[in-house]
Amino acid sequence: MDYLAKLENQSIYILREAFNKFENLAMLWSIGKDSTVLLWLARKAFLGHVPFPLVHVDTTYKIASMIEYRDRLVRDWNLQLVVGKNEEVLKSGVTYPNGKATRVECCGTLKKDGLKAVLEKHHFTGVIVGVRRDEEPTRAKERYFSPRDKNMEWNVEDQPPELWDQFKTDFEKGTHIRIHPLLHWTELNIWEYIEREKIPVIPLYFANEKGERYRSLGCAPCTFPIKSSAKTVHDIIEELRHTKTSERSGRAQDKESEDAFEKLRRDGYM
Amino acid sequence: MTPTEQLKIVIVGHVDHGKSTFVGRLFHDTGSLPEGKLEQLQKIAERRGVPFEWANLMDALQSERDQNITIDTAQIWFQTKKRQYVIIDAPGHKEFLKNMITGAANAEAALLLIDANEGIQEQSRRHGYLLNLLGIRQIAVLVNKMDLQEYSQDRFEQIERDYRAFLKTIGVEPKLFIPIAAKHGDNIATLSKNTPWWTGPTVLAALDEFKVAEAPDNQPLRFPIQDVYRFDDRRILAGRVEAGSIKVGDKLLFSPSNKVSTVKTIERWNAPEISSASAGESIGVTLTEQIFVERGAVAALETDPPYELNRFKARLFWLGRAPFKMGRLYKLKLATQEAECEIASIEKIIDASTLETVVRDGDQNYVGRHEVAELTLRTKRPFAFDAHSEIVSTGRFVVVDGFEVAGGGIVADDIYPKRTADSLHKSGNIYWSHGKVTPQQRALRNGHSGCVVWLTGLSGSGKSTIATELERELFNHGQHAYVLDGDNVRHGLGSDLGFSPEDRKENIRRIGEVAKLFANAGMICITAFISPYRADRDLVRKILAGGPNQFIEVFVNAPLAVCEQRDPKGLYAKARANEIKEFTGISAPYEAPDQPEIELNTDQITVAESVARIMEYLHVQDEGTLISI
Numbered sequence: 001m002d003y004l005a006k007l008e009n010q011s012i013y014i015l016r017e018a019f020n021k022f023e024n025l026a027m028l029w030s031i032g033k034d035s036t037v038l039l040w041l042a043r044k045a046f047l048g049h050v051p052f053p054l055v056h057v058d059t060t061y062k063i064a065s066m067i068e069y070r071d072r073l074v075r076d077w078n079l080q081l082v083v084g085k086n087e088e089v090l091k092s093g094v095t096y097p098n099g100k101a102t103r104v105e106c107c108g109t110l111k112k113d114g115l116k117a118v119l120e121k122h123h124f125t126g127v128i129v130g131v132r133r134d135e136e137p138t139r140a141k142e143r144y145f146s147p148r149d150k151n152m153e154w155n156v157e158d159q160p161p162e163l164w165d166q167f168k169t170d171f172e173k174g175t176h177i178r179i180h181p182l183l184h185w186t187e188l189n190i191w192e193y194i195e196r197e198k199i200p201v202i203p204l205y206f207a208n209e210k211g212e213r214y215r216s217l218g219c220a221p222c223t224f225p226i227k228s229s230a231k232t233v234h235d236i237i238e239e240l241r242h243t244k245t246s247e248r249s250g251r252a253q254d255k256e257s258e259d260a261f262e263k264l265r266r267d268g269y270m
Numbered sequence: 271m272t273p274t275e276q277l278k279i280v281i282v283g284h285v286d287h288g289k290s291t292f293v294g295r296l297f298h299d300t301g302s303l304p305e306g307k308l309e310q311l312q313k314i315a316e317r318r319g320v321p322f323e324w325a326n327l328m329d330a331l332q333s334e335r336d337q338n339i340t341i342d343t344a345q346i347w348f349q350t351k352k353r354q355y356v357i358i359d360a361p362g363h364k365e366f367l368k369n370m371i372t373g374a375a376n377a378e379a380a381l382l383l384i385d386a387n388e389g390i391q392e393q394s395r396r397h398g399y400l401l402n403l404l405g406i407r408q409i410a411v412l413v414n415k416m417d418l419q420e421y422s423q424d425r426f427e428q429i430e431r432d433y434r435a436f437l438k439t440i441g442v443e444p445k446l447f448i449p450i451a452a453k454h455g456d457n458i459a460t461l462s463k464n465t466p467w468w469t470g471p472t473v474l475a476a477l478d479e480f481k482v483a484e485a486p487d488n489q490p491l492r493f494p495i496q497d498v499y500r501f502d503d504r505r506i507l508a509g510r511v512e513a514g515s516i517k518v519g520d521k522l523l524f525s526p527s528n529k530v531s532t533v534k535t536i537e538r539w540n541a542p543e544i545s546s547a548s549a550g551e552s553i554g555v556t557l558t559e560q561i562f563v564e565r566g567a568v569a570a571l572e573t574d575p576p577y578e579l580n581r582f583k584a585r586l587f588w589l590g591r592a593p594f595k596m597g598r599l600y601k602l603k604l605a606t607q608e609a610e611c612e613i614a615s616i617e618k619i620i621d622a623s624t625l626e627t628v629v630r631d632g633d634q635n636y637v638g639r640h641e642v643a644e645l646t647l648r649t650k651r652p653f654a655f656d657a658h659s660e661i662v663s664t665g666r667f668v669v670v671d672g673f674e675v676a677g678g679g680i681v682a683d684d685i686y687p688k689r690t691a692d693s694l695h696k697s698g699n700i701y702w703s704h705g706k707v708t709p710q711q712r713a714l715r716n717g718h719s720g721c722v723v724w725l726t727g728l729s730g731s732g733k734s735t736i737a738t739e740l741e742r743e744l745f746n747h748g749q750h751a752y753v754l755d756g757d758n759v760r761h762g763l764g765s766d767l768g769f770s771p772e773d774r775k776e777n778i779r780r781i782g783e784v785a786k787l788f789a790n791a792g793m794i795c796i797t798a799f800i801s802p803y804r805a806d807r808d809l810v811r812k813i814l815a816g817g818p819n820q821f822i823e824v825f826v827n828a829p830l831a832v833c834e835q836r837d838p839k840g841l842y843a844k845a846r847a848n849e850i851k852e853f854t855g856i857s858a859p860y861e862a863p864d865q866p867e868i869e870l871n872t873d874q875i876t877v878a879e880s881v882a883r884i885m886e887y888l889h890v891q892d893e894g895t896l897i898s899i
Contacts, residue, residue: 001548001550003276006550009510009550009551010552012510013496013510013552016496016497019497020496020497043540044539044540045508046499046501047499047501047506047537047539048540049501051501133356134347134356160674160675161371161372162372162375163375163404163675163678164663164666166603166678168673168674168675170601170670170672170673170674171673172673184278186347186354
């Protein structure tokens with residue numbers, strides 16, 4: 001069995017554990033390459049079905065073609081979609097694009113609080129998220145099944161042991177578990193798998209006429225393309241084999257302060 | 271293009287023996303650092319007038335960093351010409367052992383560091399012992415800080431000798447020992463001039479010699495059921511092949527239910543159709559004959575099944591804040607099986623750093639935090655398992671205390687009785703029968719609530735056969751079931767009754783009352799009486815309606831002609847010959863149920879399928895009940 005097949009089988013195992021153990025399970029779908037691979041793996045695990053809703057936290061500042069792509073897959077793949085929005089903050093207009101909040105504050109309200117609200121509304125106790133440990137240092141410390149307390153907070157210093165695919169599936173009322181089936185995948189593995197499975201990804205990842213492509217997708221005002229000539233999945237794989245810059249280098253909110261991302265994550269960000 | 275191979279490694283060793291420094295140097299020497307990172311950190315050190323430390327580099331990347339250092343990337347992996355390496359889990363200070371164990375349990379190889387200056391310390395031994403317990407067989411020992419011992423070959427060899435001797439007592443043989451000085455990069459990527467007596471390999475070369483773990487294809491089949499899917503009209507058993515391989519046509523024995531069926535298809539999505547699957551593959555399986563199987567069952571070939579017992583010997587390490595105590599109940603998880611367990615006996619508590627037996631004053635009946643023990647565990651239900659030395663993935667388990675995984679262990683070798691064809695021999699192993707409990711507690715404990723399964727139908731329709739099979743099936747699932755037998759009732763409880771309509775009615779009423787008592791006692795009470803009159807059956811339904819337990823009417827429906835043809839006791843022939851009067855279906859009416867909970871057309875489905883239908887019904891009911899409790 002080759003390495004990608006190993007990753008795939010492990011992710012399927014985790015998805016099936018999650019589906020068995022959580023009554024109210026949902027999967028976060030950011031429309032990006034990772035969570036779309038995750039969605040594909042769910043179809044693998046459940047033999048063509050996706051037996052739980054997908055949650056998209058919409059900040060309303062997403063790049064427009066992301067929403068079109070989202071709605072097309074929902075139709076084509078027969079998905080249940082739950083869209084979460086922080087209506088209150090959007091109404092008040094206290095956002096970064098309006099110049100009334102810092103980037104990190106904006107992520108905190110539109111994404112983190114938006115997520116919290118949608119989890120509470122639907123009583124989700126298990127949330128499948130496509131984070132990978134190679135993305136970013138605090139994500140490297142994650143577990144496959146990672147508890148969040150009542151305030152969605154993550155206690156990095158005291159995490160449950162995780163042995164032999166026996167995951168933390170027992171939890172106190174009011175807390176919830178984040179499930180990370182892609183934890184051990186790298187950015188390169190994601191693209192290798194997209195190539196192998198021919199998964200349709202959003203064209204924003206491919207270089208345009210200006211020689212730019214998105215390496216990581218987020219909100220339009222805070223996400224910037226990188227210089228690249230990679231026009232196909234194959235080109236991207238070649239490019240990644242030789243790069244030394246980080247994947248999230250085009251994500252401005254990470255850079256506002258040195259530990260911006262860590263703080264967001266401790267507070268319950270994805 | 272071949273996908274990038276990855277090997278997961280864990281780096282362990284006593285505190286301050288140089289793990290962080292080593293990792294920093296490793297990243298640098300493999301060219302894995304982001305552009306400018308090293309220079310940036312060196313400058314910061316210079317500005318603050320402190321010597322640059324390689325360990326800081328790692329800390330910066332791991333975000334356990336000094337305040338002035340900015341993180342802009344994360345690479346917890348590094349690359350050699352051969353493949354990519356992932357370092358599992360960052361060295362952290364708090365809860366280090368828990369993180370180390372989590373890391374090691376997911377790793378395929380380990381590097382264990384020993385400070386040449388300090389020599390073998392407590393954690394050097396503890397980690398060596400735990401690596402072995404966790405099943406890591408690929409270990410290289412790095413004797414670090416050789417610069418502080420003037421690169422002395424004698425010192426290196428002395429440490430190697432001592433540590434090998436320790437490892438030997440626990441049956442571990444490390445691949446090799448390498449003298450290094452992480453700070454200066456000696457023998458990490460290139461051979462060092464400082465150790466001319468060392469001809470290699472370097473650490474990188476040694477890493478590249480490690481093998482990526484292969485799935486155990488050539489062992490006996492173990493396919494633990496993770497879930498049963500019914501997305502369409504098929505029942506698909508989902509799971510991962512943990513050992514061996516499985517193919518269409520294989521006759522599977524399911525433990526602990528002892529049911530047999532044959533593989534009809536192997537299911538995958540968006541993958542080539544292959545009629546077999548081997549170890550490591552997450553697949554779906556459909557069966558030719560529908561039997562009742564649920565999560566936790568382990569499929570094997572009949573020729574080589576796992577052990578199936580409710581006690582086994584284990585070696586266990588404990589991480590829980592509260593000790594692992596005798597007399598308390600915990601949850602045991604092994605493959606996809608789960609059940610309550612308790613300590614039957616503690617043979618030995620071991621200090622993992624000295625391998626000496628821990629002797630405590632007074633209370634010996636617990637395993638404390640960070641202790642290792644040899645003990646015997648007892649589970650509430652029979653478990654299907656293997657000795658860890660035979661099949662790894664069905665030979666290890668975790669213990670859950672409250673909401674937390676608090677311990678882990680492996681099934682030790684022992685003389686476990688092999689399976690026999692007669693599943694009833696398990697009765698000797700069934701335990702737990704204590705007293706004063708509420709109905710809710712009883713339901714939680716039993717894993718099911720009490721109920722009455724009332725089989726009704728013509729003579730020869732299959733009631734008794736289904737009843738006894740159902741009883742055995744439930745029993746094998748560790749559930750409490752009992753068949754109320756017609757003759758037994760007539761001999762005792764109803765010995766004063768005849769066969770007049772009034773007496774028949776009274777007979778059914780008494781059976782109904784007794785069935786209710788059984789149900790209240792938490793049991794699944796199965797009755798198999800023709801019970802031809804709707805009014806009589808409705809009376810029993812009413813008797814149960816007031817209480818917490820359900821009346822499940824099962825209409826065992828076969829056409830009269832079929833029953834008459836079967837005529838197992840020759841009764842139809844006698845009735846036709848007028849030797850029996852008022853025989854139901856011939857000379858007395860049978861009033862079929864209007865709305866039975868279950869209807870079984872036994873002329874169309876097998877006994878096993880009939881039993882599976884009832885099992886499924888009970889199972890779904892119970893999920894609802896137990897959750898609401």
